[in-house]
Amino acid sequence: MNISNSTTAPNAGEYAGDEVSAIVLDPGYSTTRAGFAGEDVPKSVCPSFYGHIDSDPPHYLFGENAIHDPLGNLQIKNPWGSDGIVEDWDTATKVWEYAITSRLTGNRPGDPTKNGLNDGNANGNGEAMDVDMEGLENLENMEKPLEDSPLLMTEPGWNSVKAREKYIEIAMEEWGTPAFYVQKTGVLAAFASGKASGIVIDVGASHTSVTPVLDGMVLKKGVQKSPLAGNFVSNQIRMIFKQAQPEIPLTPHYLVKTKTPVDAGAPAQATYKTYDIPPLDSFRYNEEERVLTEFKESVVEVWPGPGRFTNGTNEEIAKSLPGRPFEMPDGWNQLFGSERYRVSEGLFDAGAALQDADNPRPKDEHTIPRLVQAAVQQVDADQRPLLLQNIVVTGGSTLLYKFNDRLNYEINTLYPSTRNKLIAPGPLVERKYAAWIGGSILASLGSFHQLWISRKEYEEHGTNIVEKRCR
């Protein structure tokens, strides 16, 4: 609302927008994105991980600040299952509700689960409520968090019917939304790039998915998913650290009190913190993951081609290139040479992935080129060239350095006779939040409002209306 010409209405012919202050919720494995439709970035990006302290009643912690606080006996969990579908519905509801209420709609007053977590909310409230007195007034008589806003949710392409029905049930029963719709992330990511048809390659945290989209509809037979994504790369990095001689210590920030600079490769000179009641292993794992994400952002690189990393002399070439430095939270630091290519190679070449007892060799058909091939194979022959002209790349892990170069190379070797075009938005937010942005566009379109499933329809037909309406 801070645009300079807020006194004039947008030109009718300019865009078919009609904003109804809908909320768009894009839950992912690593983060949950939420915000008002019509805005260009999600206002609220919260981790999907939550803290759990076993007590009676159990104590839950949500939000970026809370889950990185090393409390005694704190466990970090994630409601998503290994199959890429929500497993723990109760906490998933809470995590998502936190993402919505913490910054967008404000809290239900006096909710016991929120006690002690409201520290950051005072100003968060003010931000979301800059609209009018109206919001404040409604806050008083609001019982459920979404009483006033239609909700558009995103779901993975392979979501089960049961899970979708659960989505609408949560939205209607627990949050009291007046209208609901659920759309697949693939379609929305394509919309965010201005495409109604294309192949969407989404490399997130827990899963990589390839989704063929035609005229805004997912071709279900072609949807492919695999577990080779951000977390897989993290595990590869852990293995590199473990197999190094000497082993590279991975100490997360919360364990380090002070550090002094040391030479590259020398043991760390740091004093460490100890806790009377330490947090549990899962907390440490999550903190390590933070360091690894930093490592992915600044060191890891994808072998750009031509050829695979293990082909011919490519490995030798990689060795001759200058390394990249990385410093651990405890001060240990080193240059990383050809290893930095190795950890990401598994995404494209299963044979090149590092293996150990916990991490078996990935399946060949799970690599990204094979996923694309399988997806294209499942599409009607006439549509294939069209789809290959619009390959939309999205998801946090596609930000790996040179990822697109390699993907481009792989697709062009797979399909040398078609015109293949990658569409990878440059700005970081657009790549990470493409599905949310697409949802934001969709839910602010005037023509979309006839698609909402209203509360009345839900009450008439029950949860299975979602199968009929959100096709």
Place this chain on the structure above:
Amino acid sequence: MASGRDVRDMLGLPVGGETPKAAIQKRAKPAAPGKKIQGVAREVAALYGERPPPVAVYEEKKSYRAKRQSTGPAKKWVPQPFTNQARSDGLILKHWRRKPTSTPAATNGEDIAMEDTEISDSYIEDSSEFLKYNVAPDMPTFTEEEYDAYLRSDDWSREETDYLFQMIENYSYRWPVVWDRYDYQPSLKSHLPTSQEFPNDIEQALATLPFAPPKSRSVEDIKARFYEISAKLMKLRIPEVQMDADQYATYEILTKFDPVLERNRKTLASALMNRNMDEVKEEEFLLAELQRINMAANRLDAEREELRARLEAPIPNQQVSAGLASFTSSQALAALFSQLFQADRSKKRASGGGGVGPGRLSLSATDLMATPTSAQHAQLSAANRRQSLAQQAVQTPIRHLSPLAELRYNVSTHDRLTSGITFGADKLLKMRQAKSNVQTQKIGQALAQLGIADIISIPTAKVGDAFEALVTKVGKLLDVRKVREKEEGECRVLEAMKARRMSEIQSDENGGERRSTKREVSDSQDRDSADIGDDDDDDDADADADADGDADVDAEGEEEDEDAEGEEIESQMQSTRQASEVEVMSTRATSAGHKRSASVLSQVSTKSSKRPRK
């Protein structure tokens, strides 16, 4: 620094005096980059160290900004509840709208809130703004009886047919999506009672018999079934003979759909797509080769065309008739050459158009999709298919008369009608007029000679046509006459040259080396020297020069006519040649220039045509 030290050395000053100065300088140095980063606290700037800051720091310059125009008090916006007309459930949502009432602004915040609630309580907007996007595909419908009588299929149960229609409607004729989502599960419940109800009716029992495993249907199966039903229904609603053109076209498309053919086409298309790199490279190579061959062939054709045009209907060329004197400089010649080359190329492009252009090396989406059958389906599936077909129908003539009947009723068809009314007489008059006055006069004379009246009394279309044919012929005749005169002049010149050469050579008494020396001197091709020796060849060289000039002017028209005329003229030329030798000396000077440029041109053109052939 070194220079300062030198100076101090020279002046014999103590070296120790350097240290405090150096310290000052050192202190000054970090300040220098600090000055560049403005708008940052000194302490923060110091943290950067000597390296440039990781983030570019821009100072927001205070620049002139137009003062905001005051448009009165702040406009109020309210969250206006509205219902969408496209919905039947009366869902009320709120969007932001200008507050409709222009009551004076209340200064109190509470007042505003109260007013807002008042309005929203009383008024709910009925929005039809986006109603136009609420479109449903139109589907063929049929009754129970119709289905039983006409639409049964051994392969499709009634239930599955209904399911198919539902799917097509749901996904608005998007066949790939319909196929993708097609998952028909025959329900046993609905079948059993019906088969018991009609135990005697075998057909009924058969039709409703559950098909044990759900069949997997291909896109072609689905389309075939739907098209078949649509066609049958269409025929039922409108008998074939009563269909108008576009309806019939639709009907034809529907009946002519061949799933086997479609399937084969798709297999080929996917095979084309799945070629490996080597095959693609090979294709690329072959296409390049083909392009080369095409280019050579086109050039050859163009050359022949030029030759034929020259022989059949010499078209006066401005440049040539202006005299070749304009091409004496090498610059002008180069310009002419590039112009000809361009014309040649554009001609080739036009002829090479249509299917596979030689330049295309990759496959595009439209390539695979633009096959005739699928294009027709696409049309069909479009929700507004009637419209598009109606547009097509405009071009198709509705009824044909026999030629005799046409003549009788004086019916004529035209590709394009010009607007307005024209008189036949005007048309005839216009034909008499040429571009130049002289030409008009000449045409008039020729017509007078033929005994044609100035005004033709009944200018019917037929008379008009005949007159037009006559006038074109007269025009050609005049052209030919003009060219003939020119050629004759040239012949005379050349003959005179020949005679002179002969006498020179005879005096030289060395006939054997004549050709080779000539070649060295003129540095041209065989043909040039042949020109001199041979009478019949001299208009060949000229054709080269001349026809190159009008390469872009295509000779069109009835070849036979022109052929006959051309021959006549040829013989005339032969006979008049000897008679007019007297004029040789007078035209000699100009034609010498002509000759030279002609040989250069022919050389260039043969060269350029040879290059691609190599």
